[in-house]
Amino acid sequence: LMAGLSPEELELTGIVLGYPEDSIGRRMSPEFVRLHPNFTVSEAIATARRELDNAETIYTLPVVSDQRKLVGIVSLRDLMRATDDTLVGAIMSRPEYVSATDSAELAARRCADQRHLALAVVDAESRLVGIFTVDDALAILEEEDSEDHARIAGTEPLRHPYLAAPILSIVRSRIVWLLVLAIGATLTVQVL
Template identity: 40%
Template sequence: MPKGRALAVFERLDAVLQADLLAGLQEADVAEVFAGLSPDDRVALLDELPASVAHRLISGLSEKDRALTSTVLGYPQGAVGRYMSPEFVVTHPSLTVGETLARVRARLDDAESVYTIPVTDAGRHLVGVVSLRDLLRGGGTEPLRRPYLATPVGSIVRARVVWLLVLALGATLIVRVIGLTLLGACTRAAATGGLMPLLGKTVKADPAVFSNPFISTFVDAMGLVIYFLIATSILGL
């Protein structure tokens, strides 16, 4: 079995069974397996091992892993702290969704879980949590908190006034284009609908058979032509 899969299976075993399996491994293999466990799983395993073996395994860890394991070991047995993971991604309310996702990507290799991310203030006090699903659904420039009512009016105006002016000017011109197009298309349709039966009567054809197909095609085509001519003239396309 590949080492990665073996370690994943080993992590799911009960701590007592883990200790029994380690007893049959060589010391180098034991150290490698122990280092690959998460801090809370290491602590659960250490509780089942003799003190001398536990001390030797902790000494063989890297400085970072030893510090994380010691953090969990600092809590008494039965405390919630013994089951927590100190390897997590934390973010700040003022960071954008894109910046927080960048933090998550940078910690994918060492964070035990990134599905729920704590949000802390400047004093590292927990103010909330955000799920990875919400981050992925959010925009890259959207802040994690949305203090819209608390934001000064001047800041809101400065952030939106340019686009509002552009859209307001564009909307005014588009309204003119649509209005004139409807007027021109309706006038052309009425004129065509009135003239075609007279033309059919002149050539001695049934006005109903002669006018219906032609009127439909002609009115649709002329409507598009009128629309593009007016749009080109007003919008300067």
């Protein structure tokens, strides 16, 4: 599968796969538009327009220093409201971000609860490494809710194929419902 990727896609895939499995680093997009605080609004819009096809989102744009450190966030709405010669640094707001090693579920809940369109993802040195959109957050929350419902209903997937799984692990994963049904059957027989 990796052999069919272009060198650029291979590099991006390597970056994402370098993070722990359930971390936000695995679910982020490393393709985003970077702005600099010294850009004018017209330069920022031109940059967003130029990188539009490769970016995950342009509605929330991270602002980074020369060392790639996240210093702020600017929305497309703020760019449209400002005059062309206004500096991005003057209209940017405090950055909302998560660490690349944070739990994907917690980051998704934060994104959804605080109604962010996107969160910046930073590494241990506060360097911007990706962007996490609300679409990604909602997909993660839907997956987590499905897993929770399956676990509650006793239908969660087994670690092994069903016929190859030891009978004890199958019983253990479904014991609550087996007991409820056994008690229900006993009561039904007593009534009849």
